[in-house]
Amino acid sequence: MLTTKQHELLCFIDDRLRNSGVSPSFEEMKDALGLKSKSGIHRLISALEERDFIRRLPNRARALEVLKLPEGGISEIRSESSSNIVTMSPKAPPSAPMKEMAIAANDVIEIPLHGKIAAGMPIEALEGQSALSVPAALLGSGEHYALEVSGDSMIDAGILDGDYALIQRTENARNGEIVVALVHEEEATLKYLFKENDKVRLDPANAAYEAQFYGPGEVRIQGKMAGLLRRYN
Secondary structure, rough: OEEEEHHHHHHHHHHHHHHHHOOOOHHHHHHHHHOOOHHHHHHHHHHHOOOEEEEEEOOOOOEEEEEEEEEOOOHHHOOOHOEEEEEOOOOOOOOOOOOOOOOOOOOOOEEEEEEEEOOOEOOOOOOOEEEEEEEEHHOOOOOOEEEEEEOOOHHHHHHOOOOEEEEOOOOOOOOOEEEEEEOOOOEEEEEEEEEEEOOOEEEEEOOOOOOOOEEOEEEEEEEEEEEEOOOOO
16 A cells, blocks of 8 residues: 555656656655655655555666556545555556656755764764755665764775765665664664674774674664765865
């Protein structure tokens, strides 16, 4: 089932594709749904993608394809106690073929920016919140936030002091992935994750630093790295 906003966005995208062959921009979607921020559109698109209603065509910022529609199209939205839920049919007529389109360089979304995170010894993270504008093409599905990198322990992975790490929020990660690890529920650090028997090893990417070892329950994953932004002055 879809929420009302998910349903409205899906039908808006499908209508635009049928009429013009070009998916709408994040700004147009935001205005159509009456939302204040494009980050809300990103969350809705991610939810539709995870439910296999749409897919993003690779290497393009605005290339969306509608795979199926809710039952009854835009008009069939439940009311009363279930007013925020709509039903869906297993299959619906496919949308019109998508035309080739150029990447829209101005398609950006805002994601939460939570303080600094250590690429060295653990420091505080997820304290305070502002926003960071990020090109939509840098992010995949799921919920994301950003952290400013402090330190040099990940320089051999191309992560420098002052960079912005783009993090996909998750509590699970595979060995060898770069994660935000919360240590002792107090301090967070950006490191490679490795699980060895009953131990968790957090590896730096700088020979000047040593790996950190922790026991069960001492480390909690708060996300894994999805991208990187760097500003040049």
